[in-house]
Amino acid sequence: xxxxxxxxxxxxxxxxxxxxxxxxxxxxxxxxxxxxxxxxxxxxxxxxxxxxxxxxxxxxxxxxxxxxxxxxxxxxxxxxxxxxxxxxxxxxxxxxxxxxxxxxxxxxxxxxxxxxxxxxxxxxxxxxxxxxxxxxxxxxxxxxxxxxxxxxxxx
Amino acid sequence: xxxxxxxxxxxxxxxxxxxxxxxxxxxxxxxxxxxxxxxxxxxxxxxxxxxxxxxxxxxxxxxxxxxxxxxxxxxxxxxxxxxxxxxxxxxxxxxxxxxxxxxxxxxxxxxxxxxxxxxxxxxxxxxxxxxxxxxxxxxxxxxxxxxxxxxxxxxxxxxxxxxxxxxxxxxxxxxxxxxxxxxxxxxxxxxxxxxxxxxxxxxxxxxxxxxxxxxxxxxxxxxxxxxxxxxxxxxxxxxxxxxxxxxxxxxxxxxxxxxxxxxxxxxxxxxxxxxxxxxxxxxxxxxxxxxxxxxxxxxxxxxxxxxxxxxxxxxxxxxxxxxxxxxxxxxxxxxxxxxxxxxxxxxxxxxxxxxxxxxxxxxxxxxxxxxxxxxxxxxxxxxxxxxxxxxxxxxxxxxxxxxxxxxxxxxxxxxxxxxxxxxxxxxxxxxxxxxxxxxxxxxxxxxxxxxxxxxxxxxxxxxxxxxxxxxxxxxxxxxxxxxxxxxxxxxxxxxxxxxxxxxxxxxxxxxxxxxxxxxxxxxxxxxxxxxxxxxxxxxxxxxxxxxxxxxxxxxxxxxxxxxxxxxxxxxxxxxxxxxxxxxxxxxxxxxxxxxxxxxxxxxxxxxxxxxxxxxxxxxxxxxxxxxxxxxxxxxxxxxxxxxxxxxxxxxxxxxxxxxxxxxxxxxxxxxxxxxxxxxxxxxxxxxxxxxxxxxxxxxxxx
Ligand code: FES
Ligand code: FES
Numbered sequence: 001x002x003x004x005x006x007x008x009x010x011x012x013x014x015x016x017x018x019x020x021x022x023x024x025x026x027x028x029x030x031x032x033x034x035x036x037x038x039x040x041x042x043x044x045x046x047x048x049x050x051x052x053x054x055x056x057x058x059x060x061x062x063x064x065x066x067x068x069x070x071x072x073x074x075x076x077x078x079x080x081x082x083x084x085x086x087x088x089x090x091x092x093x094x095x096x097x098x099x100x101x102x103x104x105x106x107x108x109x110x111x112x113x114x115x116x117x118x119x120x121x122x123x124x125x126x127x128x129x130x131x132x133x134x135x136x137x138x139x140x141x142x143x144x145x146x147x148x149x150x151x152x153x154x155x
Numbered sequence: 156x157x158x159x160x161x162x163x164x165x166x167x168x169x170x171x172x173x174x175x176x177x178x179x180x181x182x183x184x185x186x187x188x189x190x191x192x193x194x195x196x197x198x199x200x201x202x203x204x205x206x207x208x209x210x211x212x213x214x215x216x217x218x219x220x221x222x223x224x225x226x227x228x229x230x231x232x233x234x235x236x237x238x239x240x241x242x243x244x245x246x247x248x249x250x251x252x253x254x255x256x257x258x259x260x261x262x263x264x265x266x267x268x269x270x271x272x273x274x275x276x277x278x279x280x281x282x283x284x285x286x287x288x289x290x291x292x293x294x295x296x297x298x299x300x301x302x303x304x305x306x307x308x309x310x311x312x313x314x315x316x317x318x319x320x321x322x323x324x325x326x327x328x329x330x331x332x333x334x335x336x337x338x339x340x341x342x343x344x345x346x347x348x349x350x351x352x353x354x355x356x357x358x359x360x361x362x363x364x365x366x367x368x369x370x371x372x373x374x375x376x377x378x379x380x381x382x383x384x385x386x387x388x389x390x391x392x393x394x395x396x397x398x399x400x401x402x403x404x405x406x407x408x409x410x411x412x413x414x415x416x417x418x419x420x421x422x423x424x425x426x427x428x429x430x431x432x433x434x435x436x437x438x439x440x441x442x443x444x445x446x447x448x449x450x451x452x453x454x455x456x457x458x459x460x461x462x463x464x465x466x467x468x469x470x471x472x473x474x475x476x477x478x479x480x481x482x483x484x485x486x487x488x489x490x491x492x493x494x495x496x497x498x499x500x501x502x503x504x505x506x507x508x509x510x511x512x513x514x515x516x517x518x519x520x521x522x523x524x525x526x527x528x529x530x531x532x533x534x535x536x537x538x539x540x541x542x543x544x545x546x547x548x549x550x551x552x553x554x555x556x557x558x559x560x561x562x563x564x565x566x567x568x569x570x571x572x573x574x575x576x577x578x579x580x581x582x583x584x585x586x587x588x589x590x591x592x593x594x595x596x597x598x599x600x601x602x603x604x605x606x607x608x609x610x611x612x613x614x615x616x617x618x619x620x621x622x623x624x625x626x627x628x629x630x631x632x633x634x635x636x637x638x639x640x641x642x643x644x645x646x647x648x649x650x651x652x653x654x655x656x657x658x659x660x661x662x663x664x665x666x667x668x669x670x671x672x673x674x675x676x677x678x679x680x681x682x683x684x685x686x687x688x689x690x691x692x693x694x695x696x697x698x699x700x701x702x703x704x705x706x707x708x709x710x711x712x713x714x715x716x717x718x719x720x721x722x723x724x725x726x727x728x729x730x731x732x733x734x735x736x737x738x739x740x741x742x743x744x745x746x747x748x749x750x751x752x753x754x755x756x757x758x759x760x761x762x763x764x765x766x767x768x769x770x771x772x773x774x775x776x777x778x779x780x781x782x783x784x785x786x787x788x789x790x791x792x793x794x795x796x797x798x799x800x801x802x803x804x805x806x807x808x809x810x811x812x813x814x815x816x817x818x819x820x821x822x823x824x825x826x827x828x829x830x831x832x833x834x835x836x837x838x839x840x841x842x843x844x845x846x847x848x849x850x851x852x853x854x855x856x857x
Contacts, residue, residue, distance in 0.1 A: 135762050
């Protein structure tokens with residue numbers, strides 16, 4: 001089936017079986033590798049994207065359900081040359097070890113700051129609690145989101 | 156100056172194995188055998204080279220883990236990267252600098268001391284000479300063997316080493332493609348594997364038509380012996396095939412697992428290689444105290460399931476892997492596939508943090524087997540989540556019984572640690588197997604029980620000897636000949652369970668003696684570096700004001716020197732116990748000698764604390780009749796954002812002491828500090844990890 005949607009502000013259409021996971025559409029059909037496979041079970045958060053601004057797991061989301069929607073991936077935040085303030089904040093805090101969890105976390109953090117520009121620590125923790133970081137970088141990640149808030153990342 | 160050359164240099168003598176100047180962009184190519192596994196090693200090694208060469212650290216272009224173009228430095232493990240590779244890079248860089256400056260001095264007819272270097276540009280008495288590394292270095296500088304005779308800079312002159320230089324790999328990781336999982340190669344096909352349910356199981360039937368139907372797309376089924384892979388251009392289809400396949404496969408000779416095998420105590424009755432270390436059996440007289448502690452099987456549980464890429468073209472096999480050791484992997488692949496070593500190239504590509512020997516190498520072999528059957532394609536094998544949990548080598552369950560003979564002052568005069576565990580390292584060089592090899596027609600015999608030598612820190616015996624001043628100490632190690640599942644190295648090997656035992660036992664002995672646990676430790680510990688850490692942490696955590704026990708609030712402390720020869724760490728933990736444990740605050744002090752990158756070091760220390768806390772409180776691999784039963788994040792929970800305490804870490808500066816690896820040093824102390832804090836909170840001791848809600852309830856009932 002032909003799926004028409006908006007990804008990172010660009011209209012795209014792909015010809016896929018409607019049950020194809022959105023994760024596969026993004027990674028393999030659109031070449032957007034920043035959305036990562038971790039479990040395929042909606043348990044780890046490495047595949048998190050924004051659908052119409054809301055954080056959603058891409059791994060178990062069928063492509064057929066996103067037609068007409070607007071999807072944001074980490075590539076839609078910023079680029080190495082022009083990073084988004086959230087990405088800058090993560091670099092400035094060196095908030096990562098292996099870094100595999102970070103792209104999904106950035107999108108949950110973006111959704112949080114968009115609706116709450118000055119979140120408390122507890123609000124950050126609540127917004128990110130669907131994400132796992134096996135390297136245990138949690139404290140720095142929280143500090144990075146706080147830094148991004150100070151930088152006015154929602155703007 | 157060191158008297159012996161590091162192993163890395165002995166195995167890679169020529170200067171050009173390590174360094175090259177690249178005039179096009181005025182960069183310096185540094186090739187190393189150690190690889191990035193999330194620990195920030197590459198920036199630390201770059202800092203060392205930049206320091207000794209006197210170039211800006213931004214000029215260092217590092218190549219790591221490549222059997223064609225980078226030196227053989229074995230595996231990246233056990234906090235050895237900076238100790239060994241860092242020393243090598245320092246010696247090599249200092250020597251190249253001295254050699255080139257020596258030639259320049261001759262050319263200019265001046266003393267080498269008249270010359271200096273600023274960002275790679277050579278100056279004479281501070282004035283330009285018109286020469287720099289890129290214009291003046293010559294092939295002869297690189298063709299020579301490294302002798303280790305140059306004198307590196309004294310730490311007092313360091314400008315880059317010791318600074319928190321940011322890592323360079325993070326920018327890609329927060330903006331898009333960055334991992335082996337994201338690589339795209341020409342003619343790439345996706346593959347998934349049908350796993351043998353257990354070693355020696357043979358495939359008696361596979362309903363290929365049913366699997367193809369489930370795939371709903373074009374797939375090819377590759378079979379070699381009992382190895383089966385589903386291959387195709389559409390990753391979604393091969394994934395569907397792999398998910399459906401187990402239901403359509405029939406196996407013979409499956410060895411089911413039994414739940415009792417998942418407990419450490421199971422090892423007590425298994426045939427073992429019994430090894431004795433230290434003093435002869437005790438004759439000391441006094442009160443005897445003995446306690447037994449354990450940790451179950453635990454998983455690496457990397458956040459990303461393993462991935463491997465391989466392509467076989469024109470008789471040459473090229474492999475990409477997030478392995479810890481490209482050379483050992485190349486050798487194993489060549490041996491298993493019947494290729495000469497020079498027919499195989501293995502290149503490192505980054506994966507998720509691995510914390511030891513996980514499925515990385517196995518995924519590479521999977522890809523290589525398929526690639527040999529389908530030449531001229533790049534085969535990309537992506538493990539599934541349940542495959543990672545079900546088939547990666549796990550860390551062995553481990554039981555430690557401590558026995559102390561106490562003197563009149565309540566301090567031990569004789570100490571015995573008795574350990575029951577499976578092998579803590581089963582890499583192929585240790586006699587272990589790669590997973591898919593067991594499915595091939597040339598499958599190997601039974602794996603050998605093995606552990607690292609004592610000189611290399613031991614495996615089950617790691618940190619079993621106490622560093623306290625005890626007149627007689629010994630370790631008895633029952634290394635089980637067989638394990639129910641494949642076991643191999645995980646962060647610190649036996650250090651976590653052994654330090655848990657040792658440092659919990661210390662609190663128990665102190666209580667018996669009626670002495671404060673910190674004062675008790677310090678009363679027979681002469682190592683000044685250890686004492687300083689304990690005093691620092693006790694001060695920061697307000698130990699002196701520690702409340703009474705059994706109030707539901709606990710404060711506990713523990714320390715160790717990793718491997719009894721690497722970095723020191725002391726950790727204190729404050730927590731609450733209601734039905735379960737809630738961590739509040741953690742204080743840590745570490746001493747790792749000269750620290751190359753303090754920010755990276757702190758990141759690793761804190762990460763180790765969270766990882767160890769997760770293991771101590773939550774983690775256990777469980778077994779069922781079909782094999783490992785903990786196959787997802789619900790069945791194998793790890794610590795999350797909402798469970799993480801505040802962490803206060805200090806690094807004790809000690810720049811004149813050699814650099815000590817610190818990736819694992821907080822691991823054992825964190826586990827034991829939690830054990831001690833829980834005992835303080837409850838007034839009862841829990842000796843078996845993980846300290847779950849069920850264990851707490853059982854302890855309170857008594
Ligand atoms: S991959 Fe989607 S939640 Fe883990
Ligand atoms: S940085 Fe490795 S999983 Fe988060």
